[in-house]
Amino acid sequence: MDTRHVIAQAPGPDSELFCDVFNASPIGIAVRNLEGQILFANRFLCSMLGFSEEELRSRNHVDFSLSEDAEKDSALFRQLRSGLIDRYQKEKRFIRRDGSLIWGKLTTCLLHRTSPLVLTTVEDITDTARNLAEDFRANVSRKLVEIQEKERTRIAQELHDDINQRLAVLAVEIDTLRLNPPNSSAELNCQLTEVWEGIDEVSSGVQLLSHQLHPPRLEHLGLVCAMTRLCREFAAQRKIEIDFKSDDVPQRVSNDTSLCLFRILQEALHNAVKHSGVRQFEVRLGCASNQLHLAVSDRGVGFDPESAMNKGGIGLISMHERVLLMGGKIVIESKPMGGTTIHVCVPFELERRSQLSG
Secondary structure, eight states, X not given: OOHHHHHHTSSSTTHHHHHHHHHHOSSEEEEEOTTXXXXXXXXXXXXXXXXXXXXXXXXBGGGGSOHHHHHHHHHHHHHHHHTSOSEEEEEEEEEOXXXXXXXXXXXXXXEOSSSOEEEEEEEXXXXXHHHHHHHHHHHHHHHHHHHHHHHHHXXXXXXXXXXXXXXXXXXXXXXXXHHSOOSSHHHHHHXXXXXXXXXXXXXXXXXXHHHHHSOTHHHHHOHHHHHHHHHHHHHHXXXXXXXXXXXXXXXXXXXXXXXXXXXXXXXXXXXHHHHSOOSEEEEEEEEETTEEEEEEEEOSXXXXXXXXXXXXXXXXXXXXXXXXXXXXXXXEEEOTTSOEEEEEEEEOHHXXXXXXXX
C-alpha cells in the first residue's frame, strides 16, 4: 500500500491535495509509529536515501544511522516517546542504500492524536557540511603552519640564546687556557674539568632539543617505555607528579601510531600544567578491542572544550588533526571547576597482526 492510498483513506476533501504536497516537498518527510518504524515516506526521502517507500517501511530509523549517531538518536526518541520532550532537532549523517553518507538536518516531533505518531523531516545539508568541512580543513592547515613556524622560532631562539651562548663561553675559556695556561697541573686539570662539564651540558642540551623534535626512544624502546620516561622527565622538570600506568600494550606499535600518541601526551601534559592549576596528573595507556587507548586526567579548574575549539586553540586542533589522520577518535571531557580528561583511541589491528606474524 503506497502513501497516496494510505492518505486517501483519511476523511476530508483535501486529502489528495495533502498527498500531492507531501510528495512534492523538497525535503524528506516520514511518519513513524512510537516504535520508530516508518509507516510512509515521501518521494524526496526515498530518493535521498536510495530506497523505495516499501523498503523504508520495513526498516527502523536507526538503520540509516552510524552506530555513534544511532545511540544518541535512540536516547532522544525515548525521551520523545515518554513525553519528556515534544520535539528535537539535530544535524547528523545518514547511510544511503549504496553505503555512501549524506548529512541531513533532522527534525522530529510528536503528533498528539488518538494513536500518537511521530513526524520526521530531513533536509539535505550535505553541500553545506562539505563546505564547512573544507573550511575547517583549511583552518587546520593554517593553524598547523603556524605551529610549525612557532616551533622553528623556538628552536632558533634556543640555539641562539642557549646553545650558542654556552659555546661562546666555552670558546673564551679554552682560549684563555691557551694564552695563559696555569702554572700547576692540578689547576690545569681543574679548569679543564670545568670546560669538560660545560661541553657535557651543551651536549645534553642539544640531545634534549633533538629528542623534542624526534624522540628516538619510540623506535628503540617502544611506546610504553618512551611514555614512562617522558612522564618522569617532564615531572622532574616541572616539579609536578604524574601517575603513569599501562596495561596490555603490545611491544611493537607502528611508528606513526606511536608518534601520534606520544605527541598528544606531550601536548596534553603541557596544556594541563599550564592551565589546570594543579600539580598532580594521571596518564593511562591501554589496549582493548583492537584499539590503543590513552587518557590524560587532572582535577583542575577545567574548561569549555567547545569554546576552546571555536577560539582556534592550536594545541587542541593539533591533537584532533593527529587523531583524525590515524582514523581514531578523541573526546575531551571537561567543565569549569570539574577537571579535565582527554580520551584518545586509535586502531592498531594491523600492528598486532604484524607482531603475531613476526
